[in-house]
Amino acid sequence: MIDKIKEYIAEVEDFQAKSKEEIEAFRIKFSGKKGIINDFFSEFRNVAVEQKKEFGQAINTLKNIAEEKVKLLKEEADTSTQYQSKGEDITRPGEPISIGSRHPISLVKNNIIDIFSRIGFNVSEGPEIEDDWHNFTALNLPEYHPARDMQDTFFIQTDPDILLRTHTSSVQVRYMENNKPPIRTISPGRVYRNEAISARSHCFFHQVEGLYIDKDVSFADLKQTLQYFTQEMFGKSKIRLRPSYFPFTEPSAEVDVYWGLETETDYKMTKGTGWLEIMGCGMVDPNVLKNCNIDPDEYSGFAFGMGIDRIALLQYGILDIRLLSENDKRFLDQFIPAL
Numbered sequence: 001m002i003d004k005i006k007e008y009i010a011e012v013e014d015f016q017a018k019s020k021e022e023i024e025a026f027r028i029k030f031s032g033k034k035g036i037i038n039d040f041f042s043e044f045r046n047v048a049v050e051q052k053k054e055f056g057q058a059i060n061t062l063k064n065i066a067e068e069k070v071k072l073l074k075e076e077a078d079t080s081t082q083y084q085s086k087g088e089d090i091t092r093p094g095e096p097i098s099i100g101s102r103h104p105i106s107l108v109k110n111n112i113i114d115i116f117s118r119i120g121f122n123v124s125e126g127p128e129i130e131d132d133w134h135n136f137t138a139l140n141l142p143e144y145h146p147a148r149d150m151q152d153t154f155f156i157q158t159d160p161d162i163l164l165r166t167h168t169s170s171v172q173v174r175y176m177e178n179n180k181p182p183i184r185t186i187s188p189g190r191v192y193r194n195e196a197i198s199a200r201s202h203c204f205f206h207q208v209e210g211l212y213i214d215k216d217v218s219f220a221d222l223k224q225t226l227q228y229f230t231q232e233m234f235g236k237s238k239i240r241l242r243p244s245y246f247p248f249t250e251p252s253a254e255v256d257v258y259w260g261l262e263t264e265t266d267y268k269m270t271k272g273t274g275w276l277e278i279m280g281c282g283m284v285d286p287n288v289l290k291n292c293n294i295d296p297d298e299y300s301g302f303a304f305g306m307g308i309d310r311i312a313l314l315q316y317g318i319l320d321i322r323l324l325s326e327n328d329k330r331f332l333d334q335f336i337p338a339l
């Protein structure tokens with residue numbers, strides 16, 4: 001009988017399983033209610049007294065190693081065979097991963113950058129937290145200048161010198177301070193104004209500033225450049241320049257593009273005129289050039305600034321500007337995927 005038990009011990013030690021079913025069959029064979037080990041225990045009373053000790057120890061050994069083996073095999077099966085046992089195909093491609101989409105602001109911004117880079121403009125950036133000099137004073141808006149009221153400003157804490165930039169024109173100043181003409185640059189970025197939030201305006205939005213400084217730059221160059229832009233951006237090159245006022249340009253103008261009056265939306269957007277205002281522009285004021293160490297007798301230039309959010313609303317027919325900053329996935333998913 002002892003020999004028989006030893007044979008079983010060897011069998012348990014050698015046992016290998018190919019599936020969870022085989023492990024279960026093995027468990028039942030040895031440790032099940034009617035299994036080998038219980039059979040031995042029932043035999044125990046018939047064993048001669050002097051053999052009881054040796055016999056008992058042998059059965060216990062068999063019992064322990066059988067249980068240990070089942071435990072071990074089950075653990076192995078759980079980790080290594082979980083992919084195979086149910087017949088799953090591990091070469092199958094994974095679940096699709098959503099790659100997200102570009103934000104409409106980025107789409108419009110990238111388009112504007114593309115259009116101007118084709119005619120030699122580079123991209124420059126500046127800080128959103130600005131000082132008074134770059135946002136106002138250097139741009140011909142000295143302290144107490146009434147035109148400062150055109151842009152309601154967020155100041156940082158109590159320091160009236162530090163503020164959130166109200167326009168990207170501040171980057172013009174930084175660029176001219178650090179680069180010599182000829183200059184052709186556009187500066188996209190976020191700007192802030194202390195305005196009530198509604199469907200049509202927000203306390204932060206985005207602008208692109210354009211700056212061109214060289215010898216003999218004229219107003220005609222400005223108009224040509226803008227016409228090229230509106231043609232590329234909207235497929236429309238009929239524009240008009242209305243006299244306007246900005247402290248940093250002289251003369252200054254507001255640019256309208258002829259949108260047309262073909263649909264009811266055209267009517268609504270253009271208030272029945274067919275014209276849509278898209279940006280401000282002008283010839284850089286000599287005072288601004290001087291403030292940035294550029295000689296106005298040698299150089300001249302033009303500048304323009306437009307709102308990206310407004311163009312995104314127009315292009316995609318978005319009715320509420322707040323959607324652009326709410327990060328609602330249902331809204332964002334409607335734009336083309338990021339690549």
Ligand code: DAH
Pocket residue numbers: 166167168169209210246248249279280281282303304305306
């Ligand atoms: N900075 C102006 C604004 O935020 C926009 C602007 C107008 C920029 C005329 C210019 C410009 O460069 O020449 O309203």
